[in-house]
Amino acid sequence: MSKPIIFSGIQPTGRKHLGNYIGAIRQYVEGQDRGDPAIFCIVDLHAISVAYDPVELRERIYDTAAILLAAGLDPERCILFRQSDVRAHTELTWLLSSVTAHGDLNRMHQFKEKVGKDRDLASAALFYYPVLMAADVLAYRATEVPVGDDQRQHVELMREIARRFNERFGETLVVPELLVPKVGARIMDLQEPERKMSTTGGTQNGTVLVLEEPDAIRKKFGSAVTDSEREIVRREDKPGVTNLIDILAVARGSDQAEVESEFEGAGYGDFKKAVAEAVVEYLAPVREGYAELRPDEAELERVFAAGAEKARKLADPVVAEVRERMGFGRTSL
Ligand code: TYM
Numbered sequence: 001m002s003k004p005i006i007f008s009g010i011q012p013t014g015r016k017h018l019g020n021y022i023g024a025i026r027q028y029v030e031g032q033d034r035g036d037p038a039i040f041c042i043v044d045l046h047a048i049s050v051a052y053d054p055v056e057l058r059e060r061i062y063d064t065a066a067i068l069l070a071a072g073l074d075p076e077r078c079i080l081f082r083q084s085d086v087r088a089h090t091e092l093t094w095l096l097s098s099v100t101a102h103g104d105l106n107r108m109h110q111f112k113e114k115v116g117k118d119r120d121l122a123s124a125a126l127f128y129y130p131v132l133m134a135a136d137v138l139a140y141r142a143t144e145v146p147v148g149d150d151q152r153q154h155v156e157l158m159r160e161i162a163r164r165f166n167e168r169f170g171e172t173l174v175v176p177e178l179l180v181p182k183v184g185a186r187i188m189d190l191q192e193p194e195r196k197m198s199t200t201g202g203t204q205n206g207t208v209l210v211l212e213e214p215d216a217i218r219k220k221f222g223s224a225v226t227d228s229e230r231e232i233v234r235r236e237d238k239p240g241v242t243n244l245i246d247i248l249a250v251a252r253g254s255d256q257a258e259v260e261s262e263f264e265g266a267g268y269g270d271f272k273k274a275v276a277e278a279v280v281e282y283l284a285p286v287r288e289g290y291a292e293l294r295p296d297e298a299e300l301e302r303v304f305a306a307g308a309e310k311a312r313k314l315a316d317p318v319v320a321e322v323r324e325r326m327g328f329g330r331t332s333l
Contacts (some may be wrong), residue, residue: 006035007142007176009043009133010068012061018208018279019187019197021071021286022250023148027181028147029072031146038078039311040068045083045090045132049125050114065300067210079306079314083136089143092135093128096323099164100157101129109153113201134158138165139315141174143240149185150196152178159333173318184250190224190308191237211287232263232271238278241268251278256280289308 007026010020031038047057061082072078083089105111108130115122133154137145138161139332145155153179162173189195191206199207199287206221226240234242234256249256263271293300 004029004034004144005035005142005174006038006144006146007041007042007137007140008039008135008146010062011066012044012047012057013199015186016067016210017197017199018283019148019209021283022184022187022247023150023181023208024146025068025071026250027146027179028068028078030146032072032074032077035039035078035144037310037314039142039314040073040078040080041136042068042081043083043123043132043136043264046129049123049129049135050071062294062297062300065303066147066290066294067286069293070286071108073307075303079307080303080309082304085304085308087310088312088319089135092139092315092319092322093132095134095319095326096135096138096161096165096245096329097128097131098326099168100134100161104157104160105130108157110150125204129159130157134161136307137319138162138173140311141318142176143174144179145176146179148183149180152180152252154159156280165322167270169322172321178255183256184246186241187247188243190240190243193225193243208279210283211290211310212283214284217280217283218273218276221272221279224272224275225261226268226272230267233260233266234265238326243273248275251275251282281295 008024008031010024011014016025028038028040044057044063044259045060047060053151065082068080069075105127110329111129114126134157137158145151147155155176159175162175187197188206188322189197189202189206191203193200197207199209205220205223206225208217212220220258221244224240224244226244227238229238231238232241232245234245245259247257248254248259252259263274324331
């Protein structure tokens with residue numbers, strides 16, 4: 001069987017959190033050995049869809065690259081690049097917009113959440129965000145998209161865009177599959193476990209950052225919201241405890257049932273301590289690796305340059321074919 005072509009993107013911020021790590025970054029690292037190729041992109045073009053500062057953006061791109069490398073991405077075994085270095089993404093966005101329904105973009109949960117009440121002030125880029133995301137993936141004819149659960153609707157839309165393109169212009173693009181992890185696809189905020197962990201929409205105390213100091217991590221887990229019972233089991237009416245069980249299972253590399261039986265009869269205090277220690281240990285290599293890698297921006301630029309070159313070689317021919325199918329330039333079809 002042929003290997004999957006894996007593609008995923010991540011926003012450039014230094015404030016990557018445990019949800020990003022468990023839901024996505026962990027899957028990228030695992031995907032390097034399965035994918036041929038495995039392609040990972042720091043999506044700086046997506047980042048301009050909300051208010052931002054250009055100087056800060058550059059810093060955050062390096063932060064994110066250093067986090068990914070420290071987490072175990074190896075530029076020899078994957079393609080790691082910066083989205084804006086590969087022009088195919090922006091060109092394909094425009095081309096795909098012709099087969100994207102305005103109504104579909106209007107229905108995107110993430111758009112609705114981010115727009116908030118001031119719809120008229122939101123940038124057109126925020127509205128277009130899912131089309132750029134579709135272009136990211138379809139430009140590589142990727143077959144698998146490893147993401148957290150919150151990106152499900154975006155992946156569904158890119159599948160629909162690929163199908164519509166193929167129907168309208170002939171078989172050209174690949175309809176990719178969503179890949180969410182079995183455990184940890186949706187890590188919840190520790191303070192408000194009905195909400196997903198997020199640096200923009202979550203609480204500060206409920207969001208554990210990948211680069212956070214061990215003591216800060218311990219504090220956050222210490223004050224994690226549970227419930228008024230004692231039972232350490234996964235259940236719909238126990239979102240706080242369920243979330244902690246998932247986190248511990250992933251951090252230890254065990255499974256949820258094992259965690260439940262180990263902590264049967266234990267108190268929440270001891271349980272939360274165990275989760276905190278496991279997470280501290282889980283993230284320590286990333287924090288240490290980051291401290292080593294982040295200062296060398298020239299090396300990070302070398303990684304980006306090599307990655308972009310490989311990415312262009314894959315994406316340019318696909319976009320050329322899309323152009324031709326759509327009636328641009330001379331045809332050889
Ligand atoms: P970003 O940077 O916001 O999130 C990166 C990844 O982290 C996952 N994630 C979570 N997983 C579990 N629990 C959580 N609480 C949690 N919060 C975030 C996200 O699902 C994501 O996989 N739109 C994408 C970036 C993107 C992309 C792409 C992804 C741009 N182009 C093409 C895949 C393919 C995003 O919001 O990333």
